[in-house]
Amino acid sequence: MARRDDIVEYANELLEIHRFPEYGRPGLQVAGADEVRKLVCGVSSSRELFEGAAEAGAQLVLVHHGLFWRNEPLVIDRRLRGRLETLFAADLSLAAYHLALDAHPEIGNNALLAERLGAVRTGPFAEIGAAARVDGVSADELTSRLRQATGHDPLVFAHGPPRIERVAILSGGGGDRLIEAAHAGFDAFVTGEPEEPALHTARELGIHFFAGGHYATETLGVQALSERLAERFGIEWSFLDLPNPV
Numbered sequence: 392m393a394r395r396d397d398i399v400e401y402a403n404e405l406l407e408i409h410r411f412p413e414y415g416r417p418g419l420q421v422a423g424a425d426e427v428r429k430l431v432c433g434v435s436s437s438r439e440l441f442e443g444a445a446e447a448g449a450q451l452v453l454v455h456h457g458l459f460w461r462n463e464p465l466v467i468d469r470r471l472r473g474r475l476e477t478l479f480a481a482d483l484s485l486a487a488y489h490l491a492l493d494a495h496p497e498i499g500n501n502a503l504l505a506e507r508l509g510a511v512r513t514g515p516f517a518e519i520g521a522a523a524r525v526d527g528v529s530a531d532e533l534t535s536r537l538r539q540a541t542g543h544d545p546l547v548f549a550h551g552p553p554r555i556e557r558v559a560i561l562s563g564g565g566g567d568r569l570i571e572a573a574h575a576g577f578d579a580f581v582t583g584e585p586e587e588p589a590l591h592t593a594r595e596l597g598i599h600f601f602a603g604g605h606y607a608t609e610t611l612g613v614q615a616l617s618e619r620l621a622e623r624f625g626i627e628w629s630f631l632d633l634p635n636p637v
Contacts, residue, residue, distance in 0.1 A: 392625075395423075395426065396425075398427060398430075398626075401620070401624075403417070410494075413489060413490050416487070417491055418486060420486065423450065427450045427626055429447065429448055429449045430628040430629075431443065431447050431449040431452050431453075432616070433613065435456040435606070438474050440454070441478055444631065445477065445480070447629060450484065453486050455613050458474060490519050493519040493562060496512065498616055505521045505560050508525065509525060509526075520562075521559075521560040521561075522577075523560060524558070525555055527554040530551065530599050533581075533601065534601065541603045546585055546602040550600070555599060558577060559580045560582075562608035563583040566582050567586050568580070569589055579598065580599070605637050614630050
């Protein structure tokens with residue numbers, strides 16, 4: 392058993408949320424039970440996730456994509472009402488970490504994805520992504536590694552050099568940074584969602600493009616953070632996988 396506020400405070404400091412001002416509020420978003428025995432994590436807020444967390448006996452839900460975004464209408468519609476009602480009925484707290492969890496050099500989505508790809512992170516890319524090196528692999532080999540890392544068949548536009556050494560990684564909806572990766576001299580760019588111009592951009596700039604799925608490339612960070620919190624505070628944790636083809 393641990394205090395919810397102690398858990399959230401530790402996560403806030405670990406991820407240095409003050410460094411990543413954005414349109415999604417990081418940290419505690421819905422206050423439920425003060426004490427936590429079990430944490431359930433998932434990628435995105437949904438009623439299905441919250442119902443699953445309640446059935447699992449959790450007191451705290453941790454997600455990458457939270458409930459409240461400044462670029463959405465400020466109205467409690469059926470979607471948001473149903474989610475809030477589910478949280479309140481089970482006395483569940485909700486904590487969300489978006490860009491700060493993408494960016495962390497150890498337990499962030501991009502650092503962990505680099506590791507799964509057999510790459511060594513050498514620094515940041517586009518502030519929250521990862522610049523990494525691999526030992527001269529082919530596009531087919533990197534495709535295979537990405538498929539194994541995510542459990543998702545990636546979209547690949549293989550228009551870069553025969554051997555890949557420098558890789559830029561930006562999970563989720565980072566497809567619009569392809570040009571930046573090409574101009575910075577990377578051999579390949581790995582992201583979650585593609586942008587429509589990606590095919591011709593990759594072809595004309597001579598870079599490999601890999602899109603492994605928004606959801607699939609962002610399952611790693613919430614699990615790593617939850618494991619870290621569980622070890623520090625002596626609580627149980629589990630990951631609720633709700634696969635999304637996007």
